[in-house]
Amino acid sequence: MTENETVWSKPEKEIARKAYRAAYHRECSDILMTVRKMASEAEDPAGLWKIHDFLREKRRESDEKYDYRYSVLRWVFARLMYEGWLKPEDLEGISEEKLLGIRQFAEFYARS
Amino acid sequence: MTENETVWSKPEKEIARKAYRAAYHRECSDILMTVRKMASEAEDPAGLWKIHDFLREKRRESDEKYDYRYSVLRWVFARLMYEGWLKPEDLEGISEEKLLGIRQFAEFYARS
Numbered sequence: 454m455t456e457n458e459t460v461w462s463k464p465e466k467e468i469a470r471k472a473y474r475a476a477y478h479r480e481c482s483d484i485l486m487t488v489r490k491m492a493s494e495a496e497d498p499a500g501l502w503k504i505h506d507f508l509r510e511k512r513r514e515s516d517e518k519y520d521y522r523y524s525v526l527r528w529v530f531a532r533l534m535y536e537g538w539l540k541p542e543d544l545e546g547i548s549e550e551k552l553l554g555i556r557q558f559a560e561f562y563a564r565s
Numbered sequence: 566m567t568e569n570e571t572v573w574s575k576p577e578k579e580i581a582r583k584a585y586r587a588a589y590h591r592e593c594s595d596i597l598m599t600v601r602k603m604a605s606e607a608e609d610p611a612g613l614w615k616i617h618d619f620l621r622e623k624r625r626e627s628d629e630k631y632d633y634r635y636s637v638l639r640w641v642f643a644r645l646m647y648e649g650w651l652k653p654e655d656l657e658g659i660s661e662e663k664l665l666g667i668r669q670f671a672e673f674y675a676r677s
Binding site: 477478481484485488489492493495497498500501502504505508509511512 | 589590593596597600601604605607609610612613614616617620621623624
């Protein structure tokens with residue numbers, strides 16, 4: 454690991470913060486659309502509690518996944534990219550070395 | 566406490582089961598309507614997680630409240646009646662002594 458991979462410059466941090474926020478909003482928006490669909494289709498208590506279980510699971514997943522420590526951010530971005538919440542253009546301006554690491558980690562997710 | 570208050574006859578058990586189910590369905594239906602409203606009005610992640618928190622609280626409340634043991638059923642019915650989920654006509658056919666107990670317990674909820 455080179456220094457460029459672990460140290461985020463000030464402009465990189467700004468890009469990272471925006472990218473992270475965009476991914477989080479996209480994923481939450483997707484969860485919300487699913488909740489709306491489930492709520493409009495639910496017909497009984499079982500249907501209601503399915504929404505509860507779905508949201509509980511998404512909350513757990515989201516609490517685990519969205520971790521903004523710079524020491525783990527490349528892994529976080531890789532996962533968000535693999536899952537489709539982060540787009541390559543969100544990271545424009547980040548050093549090539551970091552992008553390479555993120556892409557490699559994303560491939561790791563794709564294979565695992 | 567007299568025997569009539571604690572022992573539920575077979576026909577009373579049938580009425581109780583239906584009343585309990587009706588109250589549960591009414592309350593779940595009300596929760597579902599609130600979820601639909603919250604989901605349609607939510608605009609950001611905070612709005613999404615409010616639905617999560619609301620459902621988690623309602624689930625906790627519901628797990629605690631809906632307890633079909635005959636030893637506690639008069640208290641359960643009293644609470645459901647006080648909260649409006651159970652209607653007096655749901656309990657038609659239950660012994661007068663039990664109804665009296667349920668009404669007294671409901672007044673206890675109203676005062677507490």
